[in-house]
Amino acid sequence: MKKIILTGDRPTGCLHVGHYVGSLKRRVELQNSGEYDEIYIMIADAQALTDNMDNPEKIRQNIVEVALDYLACGLDPEKSVLFIQSQIPELCEMSFYYMNLVTVARLKRNPTVKTEIQMRNFEERIPVGFFTYPISQAADITAFQATTVPVGEDQAPMIEQTREIVHRFNHVYGETLVEPNILLPDNQACLRLPGTDGKAKMSKSLGNCIYLSDTEENIKKKVMTMFTDPTHLRVEDPGHVEGNPVFTYLDAFSTAQHFEKYLPEYKNLEELKAHYMRGGLGDVKVKKFLNNVLQDVLRPIRERRKEFEKDIPAVYKILEKGSIVAREKASKTLIQMKQAMKINYFEDKELIENQIKKFNI
Numbered sequence: 203m204k205k206i207i208l209t210g211d212r213p214t215g216c217l218h219v220g221h222y223v224g225s226l227k228r229r230v231e232l233q234n235s236g237e238y239d240e241i242y243i244m245i246a247d248a249q250a251l252t253d254n255m256d257n258p259e260k261i262r263q264n265i266v267e268v269a270l271d272y273l274a275c276g277l278d279p280e281k282s283v284l285f286i287q288s289q290i291p292e293l294c295e296m297s298f299y300y301m302n303l304v305t306v307a308r309l310k311r312n313p314t315v316k317t318e319i320q321m322r323n324f325e326e327r328i329p330v331g332f333f334t335y336p337i338s339q340a341a342d343i344t345a346f347q348a349t350t351v352p353v354g355e356d357q358a359p360m361i362e363q364t365r366e367i368v369h370r371f372n373h374v375y376g377e378t379l380v381e382p383n384i385l386l387p388d389n390q391a392c393l394r395l396p397g398t399d400g401k402a403k404m405s406k407s408l409g410n411c412i413y414l415s416d417t418e419e420n421i422k423k424k425v426m427t428m429f430t431d432p433t434h435l436r437v438e439d440p441g442h443v444e445g446n447p448v449f450t451y452l453d454a455f456s457t458a459q460h461f462e463k464y465l466p467e468y469k470n471l472e473e474l475k476a477h478y479m480r481g482g483l484g485d486v487k488v489k490k491f492l493n494n495v496l497q498d499v500l501r502p503i504r505e506r507r508k509e510f511e512k513d514i515p516a517v518y519k520i521l522e523k524g525s526i527v528a529r530e531k532a533s534k535t536l537i538q539m540k541q542a543m544k545i546n547y548f549e550d551k552e553l554i555e556n557q558i559k560k561f562n563i
């Protein structure tokens with residue numbers, strides 16, 4: 203069986219370091235490993251519209267931002283198909299048939315949908331499109347016969363729901379769809395990178411993100427004002443590293459080389475953490491180190507982005523070409539689905555022959 207990757211992001215803003223460690227970095231590694239037969243990276247504009255239906259301009263503006271972030275991180279259109287979800291109408295057709303395989307009760311139990319309903323006080327007023335986006339996400343994944351979906355932990359309920367739809371489809375209509383596997387980051391800290399304010403998640407609306415396209419000064423300002431351990435008041439006080447986002451970021455980003463280069467008095471992060479917990483290590487010193495680490499990681503990304511920004515028409519061309527390739531793949535899968543569902547009336551010679559017999563007796 204072919205090894206195929208599909209993953210993507212909603213174009214609701216520029217991508218941030220949470221996206222980077224949660225999935226982007228891994229995608230680039232997988233792309234360059236040469237172990238995958240096909241790689242599809244999708245800008246999920248149609249999904250973004252499910253909760254931004256009144257703001258299509260925002261989505262429109264952010265498509266190119268996300269594409270630039272992709273290219274800046276090293277996704278290579280020669281190796282990965284970069285495309286836009288709304289340009290693949292086959293996905294809507296698939297979603298329509300998958301809707302028959304999922305109950306309202308099951309969707310209400312989807313942890314992501316459930317939290318959103320509570321958080322936004324939707325109750326019964328939830329838009330149907332938003333309520334059913336897990337089904338459309340199943341179409342995104344299965345259309346490309348993806349075996350592997352590299353995503354952050356927050357997407358786990360979506361992959362689970364997709365696997366259920368695949369089982370149900372294959373059970374009812376015969377073995378057709380490929381069951382995908384989720385690929386989560388190995389590093390615990392990368393599963394869900396907290397915001398710079400220590401809140402559980404980075405989110406544009408909370409203003410607690412470090413973006414891949416942030417300037418050097420911006421990154422520094424954000425790092426130096428980061429939330430740390432509120433009980434660590436004086437340098438001598440023993441500090442906590444758990445729940446302290448500065449250390450979570452170091453867990454996610456720092457390497458032995460960073461220590462060698464910027465903090466040679468410590469061998470590794472374990473030693474730095476031990477000192478902090480013992481007391482006698484100030485936040486400013488740790489933050490300065492984190493700033494150096496992040497600058498090293500983000501500088502090459504920002505510089506590559508600047509290069510791609512010089513030729514925006516070329517970026518659109520990449521997405522346009524990618525969307526054509528993606529559409530070909532999705533339409534092949536849809537033909538197989540329709541065959542399995544027996545709704546391929548004009549391609550099925552046997553059907554016509556049997557009908558002739560039926561009407562001749």
Ligand code: TRP
Nearest residue numbers: 208209210211212246249339342
């Ligand atoms: N739900 C994803 C997000 O919010 C985006 C997405 C849409 C996606 N379809 C997908 C991710 C299919 C992986 C596979 O970021």
